[in-house]
Amino acid sequence: MNIDHRRFNRVDLLEIAGRVDAATAVQLKQRIDALFDEGRYRIVLGCSKLEYISSPGLRVLIEARKRAREWKITDLEGGDIRIAGLPPRIKEVFDLTGFTSLFELYNDTIEAVGSF
Amino acid sequence: MHVLTVPADLDSLDAVGKYVVEAASQAGLDRKAAYRLRLAVDEIMTNIINYGHTEVGLTGDVIVRAAIEADTLTIILEDRARPFDPRERPEPEDLDRPLEERNIGGLGVYLALKGVDHFNYEYVDQMNRNIFVMYRPLQA
Numbered sequence: 001m002n003i004d005h006r007r008f009n010r011v012d013l014l015e016i017a018g019r020v021d022a023a024t025a026v027q028l029k030q031r032i033d034a035l036f037d038e039g040r041y042r043i044v045l046g047c048s049k050l051e052y053i054s055s056p057g058l059r060v061l062i063e064a065r066k067r068a069r070e071w072k073i074t075d076l077e078g079g080d081i082r083i084a085g086l087p088p089r090i091k092e093v094f095d096l097t098g099f100t101s102l103f104e105l106y107n108d109t110i111e112a113v114g115s116f
Numbered sequence: 117m118h119v120l121t122v123p124a125d126l127d128s129l130d131a132v133g134k135y136v137v138e139a140a141s142q143a144g145l146d147r148k149a150a151y152r153l154r155l156a157v158d159e160i161m162t163n164i165i166n167y168g169h170t171e172v173g174l175t176g177d178v179i180v181r182a183a184i185e186a187d188t189l190t191i192i193l194e195d196r197a198r199p200f201d202p203r204e205r206p207e208p209e210d211l212d213r214p215l216e217e218r219n220i221g222g223l224g225v226y227l228a229l230k231g232v233d234h235f236n237y238e239y240v241d242q243m244n245r246n247i248f249v250m251y252r253p254l255q256a
Contacts, residue, residue, distance in 0.1 A: 019130070019133070021126075021129050021130075021133075021158060021162070022126050022129060022158075022162040022165070022166070023126040023127060023129050023130070052133070052151075052154070052155075052158075054155055054158045054159055054162065054224065054227070055159055055162075055223045055224035055227060056162065056224075058223060059223070088148075089147060089148055089151040090151075092148060092151075092152075093151075093155065093227065096227065096230060096231075097223060097226075097227065
């Protein structure tokens with residue numbers, strides 16, 4: 001797994017490439033937690049180069065989503081984990097697990113970054 | 117296909133994944149089916165490593181076999197940890213419930229069992245055998 005980080009004014013974009021499995025999920029968690037530690041809670045995960053994700057990775061996403069959403073500026077504005085460019089094979093896993101309704105999904109990273 | 121023997125260690129997940137993808141390719145599975153099979157094997161392999169070995173301080177190998185028959189592709193994982201039948205794990209609670217109330221501990225097994233056409237488990241000769249079967253598409 002490889003993660004590229006780009007910082008924008010309001011939003012941080014993590015582009016994930018490769019595999020997120022039981023061996024690598026902890027690295028993803030550390031990258032997201034590091035953003036939280038800096039007070040950055042508006043995060044887009046770019047997934048167009050994500051080849052594979054198994055349940056330890058899904059768990060990282062769920063926990064991150066919860067923490068991000070706990071951060072609020074107003075009732076209408078706050079933190080979130082939003083997902084861009086999910087490949088169809090992985091979208092199928094999201095559908096199977098009910099994740100599709102839990103996350104805001106976007107076709108591409110520009111749309112997702114702009115959504116905040 | 118050749119038999120793959122790897123240590124029961126998370127570093128082996130990649131090699132097992134590649135082996136399954138190669139088997140799926142040889143069997144002519146489409147990409148979605150190949151992905152589901154890989155995910156299923158990976159989830160069960162992760163449990164074998166974490167719960168069968170690391171948590172109880174056991175070291176050992178996992179043997180991975182692939183058999184391509186006329187209409188099916190079968191992948192078998194064999195290990196010598198204590199007997200554990202993944203089917204005895206309860207399914208995750210209602211997936212529509214709010215996340216904060218949900219126990220997602222069984223998510224991996226759920227994905228494994230839902231993703232393949234047939235799953236079987238047996239304990240023979242002091243060995244766990246997790247068996248994954250996918251139907252092969254009709255060849256043109």
